[in-house]
Amino acid sequence: MGRTVLGTRVRDSSDPAIAPGAPEHRNLLSGSADHFGLDRTCNRLGIRTTARGRAVGAAQHHPDPIRSTAAGVALKSNPAEGAQPVNSNGIPQQPPLSKLEKRWATIKGAPRTILLGVAILCIFAIFGQRLWYLQFVQGVYYSVQADRRRLRTKIISTDRGIIYDREGTPLVRNVPSFKITVTPKYLPDDDAAAEAVLIRLAVLLNRPYTTTDDQEGLREIVEEAWQVPYHPAEIEGNVAREKALLVAQESMLLPGVSVEVDSARDYPYGPLLSQVLGYLLPIPGEYEEEYRAQGYDPATDRIGRAGVEATYEEELRGEKGESLIEEDVMGRVIRVVSQQAAPAPGDNVHLTLDLDLQQFVEEALQAGLARVNSPRGVVIVMNPQTGEILAMVSLPTYDDNLFTQGISNRDWQILSENVHRPMLNHAIADRLQPGSVFKVVIAAGALQEGVLDGRHTRLNCPGTIVVPNKYYPNDPGQAQSFHCWNRAGHGWLDVVGGIANSCNIFFYKAGGGFEEDGFEGLGMDEENGIPHYARLFGFGARTGVELTAEISGTVPTATWKRLTYGESWSTGDTYNYSIGEGYLQVTPLQMLNAINVIANGGTLYRPRIVHHVTDAAGNMVQPFEPEIIRTLPISPENWSLIQEGMEGAVAYGTAPHAQIEGVRVAGKTGTAQYCDDIARETGICRLGYAQPEHAWFTAFAPVENPQVSVIVFLYNGGEGSTNAVPVAHDILDYYFHGNDGNETAP
Numbered sequence: 250m251g252r253t254v255l256g257t258r259v260r261d262s263s264d265p266a267i268a269p270g271a272p273e274h275r276n277l278l279s280g281s282a283d284h285f286g287l288d289r290t291c292n293r294l295g296i297r298t299t300a301r302g303r304a305v306g307a308a309q310h311h312p313d314p315i316r317s318t319a320a321g322v323a324l325k326s327n328p329a330e331g332a333q334p335v336n337s338n339g340i341p342q343q344p345p346l347s348k349l350e351k352r353w354a355t356i357k358g359a360p361r362t363i364l365l366g367v368a369i370l371c372i373f374a375i376f377g378q379r380l381w382y383l384q385f386v387q388g389v390y391y392s393v394q395a396d397r398r399r400l401r402t403k404i405i406s407t408d409r410g411i412i413y414d415r416e417g418t419p420l421v422r423n424v425p426s427f428k429i430t431v432t433p434k435y436l437p438d439d440d441a442a443a444e445a446v447l448i449r450l451a452v453l454l455n456r457p458y459t460t461t462d463d464q465e466g467l468r469e470i471v472e473e474a475w476q477v478p479y480h481p482a483e484i485e486g487n488v489a490r491e492k493a494l495l496v497a498q499e500s501m502l503l504p505g506v507s508v509e510v511d512s513a514r515d516y517p518y519g520p521l522l523s524q525v526l527g528y529l530l531p532i533p534g535e536y537e538e539e540y541r542a543q544g545y546d547p548a549t550d551r552i553g554r555a556g557v558e559a560t561y562e563e564e565l566r567g568e569k570g571e572s573l574i575e576e577d578v579m580g581r582v583i584r585v586v587s588q589q590a591a592p593a594p595g596d597n598v599h600l601t602l603d604l605d606l607q608q609f610v611e612e613a614l615q616a617g618l619a620r621v622n623s624p625r626g627v628v629i630v631m632n633p634q635t636g637e638i639l640a641m642v643s644l645p646t647y648d649d650n651l652f653t654q655g656i657s658n659r660d661w662q663i664l665s666e667n668v669h670r671p672m673l674n675h676a677i678a679d680r681l682q683p684g685s686v687f688k689v690v691i692a693a694g695a696l697q698e699g700v701l702d703g704r705h706t707r708l709n710c711p712g713t714i715v716v717p718n719k720y721y722p723n724d725p726g727q728a729q730s731f732h733c734w735n736r737a738g739h740g741w742l743d744v745v746g747g748i749a750n751s752c753n754i755f756f757y758k759a760g761g762g763f764e765e766d767g768f769e770g771l772g773m774d775e776e777n778g779i780p781h782y783a784r785l786f787g788f789g790a791r792t793g794v795e796l797t798a799e800i801s802g803t804v805p806t807a808t809w810k811r812l813t814y815g816e817s818w819s820t821g822d823t824y825n826y827s828i829g830e831g832y833l834q835v836t837p838l839q840m841l842n843a844i845n846v847i848a849n850g851g852t853l854y855r856p857r858i859v860h861h862v863t864d865a866a867g868n869m870v871q872p873f874e875p876e877i878i879r880t881l882p883i884s885p886e887n888w889s890l891i892q893e894g895m896e897g898a899v900a901y902g903t904a905p906h907a908q909i910e911g912v913r914v915a916g917k918t919g920t921a922q923y924c925d926d927i928a929r930e931t932g933i934c935r936l937g938y939a940q941p942e943h944a945w946f947t948a949f950a951p952v953e954n955p956q957v958s959v960i961v962f963l964y965n966g967g968e969g970s971t972n973a974v975p976v977a978h979d980i981l982d983y984y985f986h987g988n989d990g991n992e993t994a995p
């Protein structure tokens with residue numbers, strides 16, 4: 250039978266597996282090839298063997314040939330016989346292992362088992378310690394993180410305030426709308442899958458996946474939105490209900506895409522009021538941090554970018570609310586956990602404008618422009634006693650509803666490439682020479698400074714005057730001629746006649762003097778000359794009206810010309826200044842506000858287009874109070890003379906067509922030569938030829954107690970008396986008599 254010796258199987262002769270005649274297995278101690286098992290065993294026990302397999306070392310000190318008392322193991326054999334015992338089959342017979350040998354073999358294999366067990370225990374200990382750390386040490390942290398993924402603070406938008414006219418008619422309103430948003434973090438992790446979602450959404454919204462010349466693409470919007478990946482980025486606002494429903498029906502196929510209920514701005518009167526109301530646009534990138542600090546969300550919020558929408562942004566915007574909501578992994582709301590802050594709607598802004606008057610003014614201006622084939626014009630109607638603007642029309646204009654859904658590149662290109670700039674409110678942002686309407690300012694200054702002594706000072710208008718060249722005074726060829734519009738001349742005039750007849754030569758002399766007559770005019774002194782009085786009337790500074798993009802215009806001086814052009818001021822410059830031409834630049838609103846000073850007898854008011862502000866419940870928040878900028882230091886007698894001259898212009902002078910039945914009207918015409926880029930490019934402004942002209946007319950009524958004032962400007966409109974006066978007449982007639990002849994003053 251076989252047996253095991255220190256882990257090696259050995260068969261004896263009685264083993265049936267050993268056939269007779271099989272090769273003999275050599276004894277493990279005989280030095281045969283099989284002695285390596287014993288060698289290895291002895292080495293483990295610390296016993297060194299010879300080449301023939303005999304044990305050496307400590308065993309050599311004992312009587313037995315092979316013994317190791319140190320190890321406590323005895324290996325028995327009979328070396329005297331020189332051969333091992335064999336069984337009946339001639340196979341060497343191994344001596345049986347002692348109990349001690351068996352125990353030693355077991356002990357010798359135990360370390361490997363122990364090591365394996367220890368290793369397993371160590372591994373479990375490491376995993377256990379990590380599990381304990383995550384569960385008990387970091388458990389709170391991961392619980393909070395899980396809640397943060399599940400719970401989110403949702404911003405609740407609020408309604409923007411409404412804008413009304415002075416009678417309470419809504420001029421802008423909020424209408425129910427839908428918007429499509431994408432939360433980048435909720436898109437599929439796989440780029441291809443995320444791209445497929447956006448492409449599908451682009452198809453549903455009928456807009457490009459990548460940016461085109463006409464529209465921004467979804468891919469670019471979402472790429473930018475990754476800056477705040479958990480925040481919904483608006484893809485399209487003011488979406489039609491049918492389109493929103495289509496997107497909602499495919500929500501399971503569009504992870505990260507949401508349909509949200511929103512409100513959109515609607516401008517029911519479109520172009521009629523766009524220059525006044527303005528529009529909303531997304532927050533520009535360069536101002537994102539500034540607006541974020543004020544509580545705006547640059548990704549979704551829109552702000553007023555023009556008109557009252559911009560200037561009253563803070564009042565109109567309202568206060569957003571907050572609620573804690575629970576979402577699923579797709580970003581869909583499961584429930585509202587709590588409302589942390591209730592939204593507050595914006596305040597309502599009530600304008601000074603009268604809608605009916607505004608509509609009539611636009612029609613009157615369009616008709617006036619059509620008569621002279623002019624592409625551009627302005628009409629403003631005000632209350633001269635308070636500074637309230639009752640109507641303001643600037644043409645050409647635009648439809649502010651174009652910006653509600655985000656203006657297309659094509660529409661923007663059309664507007665921006667129009668040389669007459671429909672996006673610009675020409676009433677407050679156009680630099681224009683006012684022409685003869687400015688003569689009343691010269692009259693006021695000359696009267697107050699004593700250059701003109703009331704009706705006692707009379708100046709001759711021969712039709713043309715000649716001013717010698719100061720460097721070549723004796724050379725007639727170097728002299729410069731200045732003409733009146735009436736080349737035949739007006740003869741001798743006082744200040745009333747000068748205003749009524751709009752005599753150029755009278756005001757050349759009143760403003761710049763005439764050496765041949767020995768008459769010294771108002772002059773260019775900045776302390777008491779033309780620039781001083783121009784500034785007193787409000788020129789050279791913004792009026793302060795509650796609209797964006799207002800400019801200050803230009804009040805020229807000798808110093809200004811030297812610094813700007815490197816040239817000295819001349820008498821000709823003063824003459825041009827005195828009739829509202831040359832370097833002087835004003836806006837229509839500035840000019841009308843100056844006329845209001847004459848109408849009310851000396852008070853310069855800040856023009857106002859907002860009457861008052863109320864909260865959502867109708868409570869007064871900001872009442873309207875007329876704001877006085879200054880009171881001009883001009884005597885009542887001098888105001889009366891100027892008013893008389895303006896009334897004479899309508900009664901018998903340059904503006905007889907402005908007369909209104911039963912109403913005393915005072916007015917002043919103006920015809921201003923110009924030569925801008927458009928005129929040069931179209932060839933209507935050429936040196937040596939007659940220059941193109943703007944048409945102006947301004948008026949107030951009734952003279953005894955002015956309640957309304959108006960100014961009309963027609964770009965390239967020709968003579969003011971011929972073309973601008975009829976527009977003003979129609980407006981004043983409507984104001985006082987209405988369409989049916991009944992008096993209907995706002």
